[in-house]
Amino acid sequence: MPKKKKTPKRPVKLQVLAKKPETVEDLVVTALDKGGLKEVVQILRDWHGFKEVRNAVTELTTRDPVDRFTHARRHAVEIYAKQHGLTPANLMVDIVGRQGRVDAKGAERYKLRKAREFLENDERAFTGAKALASHWEENRSKDRDPTAYIKEVHRKLSPP
DSSP states (O other), rough: OOOOOOSSSOOOOOOOOOOOOSSSSHHHHHHHHHHHHHHHHHHHHHOOOOHHHHHHHSSSSSOOOOOHHHHHHHHHHHHHHHTTTTTTHHHHHHHHHHHHOTTHHHHHHHHHHHHHHHHOOOOOHHHHHHHHHHHHHHHHOOSSSSHHHHHHHHHHHHHO
């Protein structure tokens, strides 16, 4: 009868090979994961002082950056509008509303143009936008108004 091998009583230590951060963004992401936003801001304040941190924050633009998924969704709306002979900016205003803007159509045209420019450099997001537009077209019943359908779908996709 073969002898049983004894299993080690202490746990085995695994070596984890981690890639060193290459950019400032990598370092910030690591710091945020380990300490959180509050701790990172406290460290910056301790090193540079409250005034410098406040001045750096006030110099930022007031608009939050737009992520690639929002760009892809906007471009998908543009593709969908063109499939149905609708003007993309008018459709976007119908979907999101005027929101108290004087030139809502112009603002939406600007957002659509920025989305198109972004997707020219991001193949995967562009492919996702085309797939999303075709998905909307396939799931819409033929007797349903395209504008009403896209309003309903957009409400489901938008964050609360």
